[in-house]
Amino acid sequence: MDTNEKTFSDPRSDDDAVLRAVSQIPSGVTDASLWTRVANDPSYRPFHRAVAVYELFRRHIATPVTLQRTALLLAGGAWLPDAAIEKIESMAGETPVRIPAGGAAFIVRLPGHTAAAHPEIAIYLALDRTLDPRLLRDALTATAADPKVREVRIMEFALVPERLSASRP
């Protein structure tokens, strides 16, 4: 584990230190467990965990991918019970994901930063089938009973904001 990975894994690192460390970790060199360990550990601050989820998706989720495969990558998704999952139905606007015919879009809002120093982190998901948000959460935490639900695919996802950056250099 290099210095930046150590900084990221340290629960005492402040938000900017976390973001600076993440920005220094090259893509494609980390194991998913670096991110899931923090994301699934409630002893880290919500923002720290949200950054971990963000980086896990950005670096390790390639679409299309089944919910079952995604659940494996999330390693339990212990952060999901604290996230808000909303199905996108009413709109007069646009999402950053294209919804396939017969599919549905969702937004997963990660637990926020109480000081609001950083924007809310969210993930848009486009699935190839419509699904109840509760079932989506079950599938991502590997607790869905219905095998058909586990085979639903994420066709596309988008992270907001596009980039995470420290507020101080």
Add this chain to the structure above:
Amino acid sequence: MFTFAGKSKAVQPPAPARRTSPDHASLGHIREGNRTAHAQRGLGNQALLRLLHANAGGGGQAARSTGEMAQGPAKKTQETVPITGDGGTGGGSGGTSSGSAAPSAAAPTLKKTTVSALSTSANGGFSWGVRWSIDNATTSTNGWIVQHVVVRQNVEAWYPPLIPGATRPIVPGQGSYGGLSESWYPLWEAWQVRGGSVFVGGSTSPHSADTYGQGAVGPNTKGTTEIVGSADFYPSLTLPTAFTVKNAAPAWALPATNTDPRLTGGTSALDHNLTATWDGVGGTGATTATTV
């Protein structure tokens, strides 16, 4: 693109809201719908939007993943709507509504193309996707497309202890009822144009579809949902800071504001309207819709 499971319907020309069941409670809807449709044809959207306002009282970013998409059938219905009445941009410079100076052949103008055909589902559900593009764009064409949207709901419902067939007004988007909430409007939402291409707000995600979508309002409901939009392209505009991304209904990833930004300098306003009607009280709940 945003698709509901309802039966696909072809894009239809504008028409008044239609009803065959003349029960007392629905007559107000029919009259209101017809009046609005007439107003649209006679006044243009800018004037209509002002009317609706009077009646109503009133750069975030996104990174998109890559992946193969099961794109629905793309219907290339080009709908370049000429400006009528006062459908200009509120007296802004560079508008084409004055009639005194025709735009040059190379002037960039907004174009609207249906990319996700209108589909409907029971009890007020619908979806319709259009794509904005800039005609006569070059690599130096920059600015923002801004759309002004107003939604008007005239919906009633039967619920216990009302006698069968009797209805009372309800508010879509509140309580157990789904649908677009009137409280979200008026709304101004924006897509950035960079190098002649259109993006989802100020993000790097290419614009795919501006979708008017509403899930079922609820069982035992009937009424009309009207969406009245007017979009324009503003070259070289710096988007006012009042526009923010909320990642929430109805604009989702688009920067939007509920306060009139009083923009000037639009090149050619386009109407973007949808009217949906259904009766799930005395009828089957099937939704019919028209688009402009």
